[in-house]
Amino acid sequence: MSQTIYNVLSREKEVFKPINEGRVMMYVCGPTVYDNSHLGHAKTYVSFDVVVRWFRYNGLKVRYVQNITDVGHLLDDGEDRILKGARREKVEPMEIVERYMRAYFEDMDALGVVRPDISPRASAHVPEQIEMIQELIAKGHAYEVDGSVYYSVESFKEYGKLSGRHVEEMEAGRRVAVRDEKHHPMDFALWIKAPPNHVLQWPSPWGRGYPGWHIECSAMSNKYLGPTFDIHGGGVDNIFPHNECEIAQSEGAHEQPFTNTWMLTGTLLVDGVKMSKSLGNFITIKDALKQYRPEALRVFILSGLYRSPADYSTSALDAATKGAERINTAARRVRVELKNARPGDEANNGRLIDLLDQYRMRFTSAMNDDFNAPLALSALFDMGKDLNTAIDEGTASQPVLEQADAVYRELGGQVLGVVQPESQASGGGSAEREAGLIQMLIDMRLEARKAKDYARADSIRSQLMKFGVILEDGPKGTTFRISSN
């Protein structure tokens, strides 16, 4: 079975073949760290997280590079975003960068997003960017005007191939005044001359200045992944001009394909419009995590295709919360049952293990088909139903439960990150002592129930509920779980 990926460049699904067998070299455009990250970022980075996890689960070695933009990203008025943040919070620009870079990693850690292998910062790669700009000038793709350097889009005939645009058809400068010094209105800045009071500036062959936004991705991907690598990812909203400029720079300088596969994630919308920093309609990841568990946010993100847009709403998040609970309840039940499981009879074990294998295969073929996480998720839901039935009927024996537990840990946990590890399920910290105390209360309640003192029994249950402990009476006695809120 082979992996297919929808390649935005060709607009079709292609069989994925890494340049070097068994190795995946991938680059994903990272955030500009001047403010807190929001759920739009979560959608993109959770999506790529699952891609990376899936590759690794399948034994591929992945080098995952994701940049941190900490310079050069200009606002409409020409002010650097970092500088704007610094002014807003009255601190040094690099304090802004540190503050929000750390916040970004905290958020991603909380969401269970595995960190990239390399998180290169633009400001730490100015020499590499200068070098690349020099190469572009030497090859006739760029020109200098009064201390700034521009890329000549007319020098690169394929400019626009990713987004399907043609230079002639675009109304350049429709909303932003075009700088007269450009040869062509669509030309974009590689190096920008810094006014004397500009805080972020470096010496260069063209005088003091700072790099344009697009060049960092070209320079850093080349440094860590080489001139041609396997996968380039990001959000579709950056397809033009950013991704297009990256291609022009890298292919212009290296004269070979930039990347073999372009994977772009769909935009997160809220009330039908894009969630974005500039519109101010965003929900930060930190705020979302106050209300929803990480697994719930992941289920929300993974219940749609990565390349489709998604709509944020409280009802969608609530539904995802319930869904995440459903999977985790079943997974937890399997773990609990496993502790007192019996060998069972062979015929029945064989039947159930076959069934589990089928779910594994459903999951696998879904993921192999352009990372169809929603379909993969449905296999876990269906599997939960069968397992619950088997446990109810008492036919879930040890070998079956061991297999089931493995599927939950590997596919639900390791790959999708929606099944909690065991330690969290019981609360963490002094979990053992806590479990002992809860068990004591359960025993007390049992005595009350035996004495038909239901008022007392219910009181114990509702008191525990206040601490987020939910009791469940089953045929084999009472179990408890920790509420997800």
Added chain:
RNA sequence: GGCGACGUGGCCAAGUGGUAAGGCAAGGGUCUGCAAAACCCUUAUUCAUGGGUUCGAUUCCCAUCGUCGCCUCCA
């Protein structure tokens, strides 16, 4: 105006040239002292609309309407 994507049950959302996964919600039932959890049943003859291709289309083609993204910084 140009480019790209998309329109599937009450909501979210997969999918296929041969007759619609899954989650949430709703109703009924089993279990239970009551709950919770779980399980079973029910809820789209229909996939924006109108044409065309086909034995057959939701799936392919064309048109129309609508939504979103990009064309300016945003994942």
